[in-house]
Amino acid sequence: MEISVVSLFPEMFAAVRDYGVTGRAVQNGLLSIQCCNPRDFTTDRHQTVDDRPYGGGPGMVMKTEPLQQAIAVAKASVAPGATVIYLSPQGRQLTQAGLAELAAKPSLVLLAGRYEGVDERLIDSEIDEEWSIGDYVLSGGELAAMVMIDGLSRLLPGVLGHHLSAEQDSFAEGLLDCPHYTRPEHFRGMAVPGVLLSGNHEAIRRWRLKQSLGRTWLRRRDLLEQVELSDEQNKLLAEFIRELDD
Numbered sequence: 001m002e003i004s005v006v007s008l009f010p011e012m013f014a015a016v017r018d019y020g021v022t023g024r025a026v027q028n029g030l031l032s033i034q035c036c037n038p039r040d041f042t043t044d045r046h047q048t049v050d051d052r053p054y055g056g057g058p059g060m061v062m063k064t065e066p067l068q069q070a071i072a073v074a075k076a077s078v079a080p081g082a083t084v085i086y087l088s089p090q091g092r093q094l095t096q097a098g099l100a101e102l103a104a105k106p107s108l109v110l111l112a113g114r115y116e117g118v119d120e121r122l123i124d125s126e127i128d129e130e131w132s133i134g135d136y137v138l139s140g141g142e143l144a145a146m147v148m149i150d151g152l153s154r155l156l157p158g159v160l161g162h163h164l165s166a167e168q169d170s171f172a173e174g175l176l177d178c179p180h181y182t183r184p185e186h187f188r189g190m191a192v193p194g195v196l197l198s199g200n201h202e203a204i205r206r207w208r209l210k211q212s213l214g215r216t217w218l219r220r221r222d223l224l225e226q227v228e229l230s231d232e233q234n235k236l237l238a239e240f241i242r243e244l245d246d
């Protein structure tokens with residue numbers, strides 16, 4: 001997957017390019033992250049990338065020309081046919097399913113804005129898709145872009161390796177994750193659930209699925225309403241709910 005980011009703060013993207021799962025994906029050639037700074041496309045002495053809003057009001061708006069040129073260079077630096085994405089609270093809410101859609105694309109250009117935002121005519125003429133990581137306002141689109149990069153990278157073939165891909169199953173099924181434990185076996189008087197020490201992989205699979213279902217029922221009933229449960233899942237959830245009253 002080739003990604004080119006348009007941002008006034010390209011150095012921020014070291015956080016995904018140089019660390020952890022995404023950093024390894026870059027090293028393994030499974031992911032590439034390039035950056036393009038609109039300031040490099042200004043022609044005035046002050047390298048102006050923003051200007052006062054028409055109609056007045058607080059703050060500044062990012063100018064169209066530097067962004068337009070930065071986007072053109074960003075598109076040219078990745079495989080043709082890149083989807084140009086703008087991160088903003090006005091965008092489509094990002095979910096695991098949305099990440100799966102994005103991970104299937106050959107290349108992306110991500111526009112991370114600053115100030116009060118971007119001239120609407122730039123969005124109308126250059127942006128293919130507007131996405132939001134949640135209903136809140138950030139001072140820039142960079143962190144939202146990095147959230148998207150991290151989330152979609154995990155879905156790229158070869159990035160997580162087989163043993164971890166199962167870890168996403170619960171989310172792939174639209175459920176919350178089950179609890180996790182590791183050594184020591186006892187911590188502050190709390191033991192690890194016995195089934196996890198049993199070596200009975202089928203019992204462990206059922207316990208984890210039951211916990212995912214139960215947690216989703218308790219914490220995110222809205223997610224559960226979107227999931228078509230199998231007979232086994234319905235049975236396990238009913239058991240979990242019954243055991244709550246014990």
Ligand SMILES: NC(=O)c1ccc(N[C@@H]2CC[C@@H](O)C2)nc1
Pocket residue numbers: 087088089112113114115116117118131132133134135136137138139140141144
């Ligand atoms: N929820 C989000 O995904 C999100 C994205 C961007 C953002 N802030 C930038 C700064 C100016 C404008 O480009 C938008 N805030 C929130």
